[in-house]
Amino acid sequence: MSEESITTKQIDSFYKITLSNLNKSFAGTEALNNINVEFNSGEIHGLVGQNGAGKSTLGKIIGGTHNLSTGELIINKKKIYKWTPKLALDSGIAMIHQELALVPEMTVFNNIFLGIEKNKFGILENKNLKLFYDLEKNIGFGLDPNVKVSTLRIADQQKVEIMRALARNAKVIIMDEPTSSLTNDEVKRLHLLMIKLQKQNYLIIYVSHFLESILSVCNKVTILRDGKLIRTNNIINENKTSLVEAMLGKSAEIAYPKRNNSKIVNPTKIMDVSNLKTETGVKNVSINIKEGEVVGLLGLVGSGRTETLRAIFGADKIIDGNITFLNQNIKLKTPKNAIKKGIVMIPEDRRKLGLVFSQNTKSNITITNLEKISDVNILNNTKEIKLVQKLINEVDIKPDTTEGNISYYSGGNQQKVLFAKWIFNSPKLILLDEPTRGVDVGAKRKIYELINKLAESGVGVLLVSSELEEVMGLADRAYLIKNGKTYDEIIPQNTLLDDVLFSLFEAKKDNEIKNEY
Numbered sequence: 001m002s003e004e005s006i007t008t009k010q011i012d013s014f015y016k017i018t019l020s021n022l023n024k025s026f027a028g029t030e031a032l033n034n035i036n037v038e039f040n041s042g043e044i045h046g047l048v049g050q051n052g053a054g055k056s057t058l059g060k061i062i063g064g065t066h067n068l069s070t071g072e073l074i075i076n077k078k079k080i081y082k083w084t085p086k087l088a089l090d091s092g093i094a095m096i097h098q099e100l101a102l103v104p105e106m107t108v109f110n111n112i113f114l115g116i117e118k119n120k121f122g123i124l125e126n127k128n129l130k131l132f133y134d135l136e137k138n139i140g141f142g143l144d145p146n147v148k149v150s151t152l153r154i155a156d157q158q159k160v161e162i163m164r165a166l167a168r169n170a171k172v173i174i175m176d177e178p179t180s181s182l183t184n185d186e187v188k189r190l191h192l193l194m195i196k197l198q199k200q201n202y203l204i205i206y207v208s209h210f211l212e213s214i215l216s217v218c219n220k221v222t223i224l225r226d227g228k229l230i231r232t233n234n235i236i237n238e239n240k241t242s243l244v245e246a247m248l249g250k251s252a253e254i255a256y257p258k259r260n261n262s263k264i265v266n267p268t269k270i271m272d273v274s275n276l277k278t279e280t281g282v283k284n285v286s287i288n289i290k291e292g293e294v295v296g297l298l299g300l301v302g303s304g305r306t307e308t309l310r311a312i313f314g315a316d317k318i319i320d321g322n323i324t325f326l327n328q329n330i331k332l333k334t335p336k337n338a339i340k341k342g343i344v345m346i347p348e349d350r351r352k353l354g355l356v357f358s359q360n361t362k363s364n365i366t367i368t369n370l371e372k373i374s375d376v377n378i379l380n381n382t383k384e385i386k387l388v389q390k391l392i393n394e395v396d397i398k399p400d401t402t403e404g405n406i407s408y409y410s411g412g413n414q415q416k417v418l419f420a421k422w423i424f425n426s427p428k429l430i431l432l433d434e435p436t437r438g439v440d441v442g443a444k445r446k447i448y449e450l451i452n453k454l455a456e457s458g459v460g461v462l463l464v465s466s467e468l469e470e471v472m473g474l475a476d477r478a479y480l481i482k483n484g485k486t487y488d489e490i491i492p493q494n495t496l497l498d499d500v501l502f503s504l505f506e507a508k509k510d511n512e513i514k515n516e517y
């Protein structure tokens with residue numbers, strides 16, 4: 001039995017990682033089933049599949065977080081018996097997890113060099129600081145080494161993770177959904193970095209639900225479905241439809257589902273926001289949402305979309321303007337107030353805001369609305385299980401059990417639990433910020449149907465998505481927002497996406513625009 005890492009000599013050489021007849025099961029769940037695949041230096045190798053297909057599990061086996069059940073993991077012709085994240089890292093293999101693993105109270109610098117900052121003479125602060133700036137020069141993330149990680153947006157935390165891998169001299173980097181909370185601009189920069197690393201003979205294993213990204217940046221792709229490997233292919237032989245079909249195992253219906261608007265006659269106004277101004281960059285926003293209506297907020301990154309939602313939800317301070325909710329003036333000071341009134345928000349940064357990992361699916365869903373499952377203040381378990389099970393089926397959470405341990409759920413399924421939690425609250429108004437990020441194509445469609453269902457039942461929906469098509473496909477009406485100001489209103493059904501983009505970008509040329517958003 002060999003316990004040591006691959007010798008450092010091999011770190012700079014070519015990497016060949018082979019999984020051979022590999023199986024992985026977790027008590028009762030078969031996460032990977034007879035996987036045969038090879039990864040080589042110089043590749044950007046995409047890994048795609050629906051939520052729960054086994055992508056993260058595969059990455060974690062290579063990265064040392066999980067042991068395999070049966071089969072072989074062979075790295076540079078060496079069969080691996082014992083493997084841990086530390087041994088993997090010492091051998092030049094780093095994984096950037098879907099759930100970030102930084103120490104929030106420490107600075108960027110200390111997080112990057114954690115564990116390697118000391119030698120027997122003390123702290124190698126200066127050497128590392130030089131390394132930090134060298135890396136920074138190479139990748140241009142614009143990170144300040146001295147700020148606390150807890151103050152950073154998720155996107156920046158992700159950059160810290162990437163930097164951490166590079167600082168450790170990793171030559172194999174597994175990126176699990178690294179772009180799910182980056183802006184389009186940041187994604188573009190990450191892709192450029194990946195290509196740069198590929199040219200320096202790094203091996204990058206790239207897990208993503210953004211098939212356009214996979215198609216544009218990878219040279220190979222492996223498709224998983226239900227823990228099985230469907231195929232590995234050169235990217236030139238694939239397109240979006242072929243990937244989707246292989247992921248789903250059937251032909252895909254990507255179109256937006258139709259909503260039946262006719263059920264609500266004479267809809268009342270749920271919310272009226274006028275001249276909203278916040279400390280966070282909302283300068284003058286006026287919007288209204290009626291019962292059963294899906295209203296979009298169309299803007300580019302930084303236009304004030306998220307900030308508008310946060311202000312309405314009571315999460316950010318409002319300096320000026322007026323909000324009426326069901327014809328009453330309201331001043332919400334905290335999200336708690338908002339939730340009490342029936343306003344809920346699915347924030348962009350979901351993992352941080354909302355799930356309790358020590359609790360099961362059921363408790364996570366019912367936690368903010370126990371009255372709904374109580375009879376005269378006593379919890380009615382049968383009722384709870386019945387309602388939660390119904391919701392689990394509706395939202396399509398897998399595993400579909402009420403008692404599931406959500407810390408083991410795949411990333412996309414954790415998101416669906418959060419979605420279910422807010423629906424359980426029977427909201428009157430739901431604020432959705434990037435509701436389909438990180439979920440697969442099949443689940444996307446489910447979420448679209450869910451949005452429709454909510455609207456059909458009279459809930460007002462305010463929707464923000466950087467996939468502008470999504471807003472165009474789902475919203476009844478949409479406001480255009482730029483520089484913190486709403487300046488126009490459209491009916492998506494009667495408007496071309498190109499015209500919207502043109503307006504949001506003002507006078508840029510057509511083809512430039514498409515590449516930019």
Ligand SMILES: Nc1ncnc2c1ncn2[C@@H]1O[C@H](COP(=O)(O)OP(=O)(O)OP(=O)(O)O)[C@@H](O)[C@H]1O
Nearest residue numbers: 026031051052053054055056057408410411412413
């Ligand atoms: N530690 C664990 N314990 C039990 N089951 C697990 C564990 N980790 C993963 N699973 C299960 O293994 C299967 C594969 O999960 P995995 O996280 O690899 O999916 P994924 O392809 O990364 O999905 P997503 O796109 O949603 O992140 C799922 O059914 C999941 O619930």
Ligand SMILES: [Mg+2]
Nearest residue numbers: 056098410411
């Ligand atoms: Mg995953």
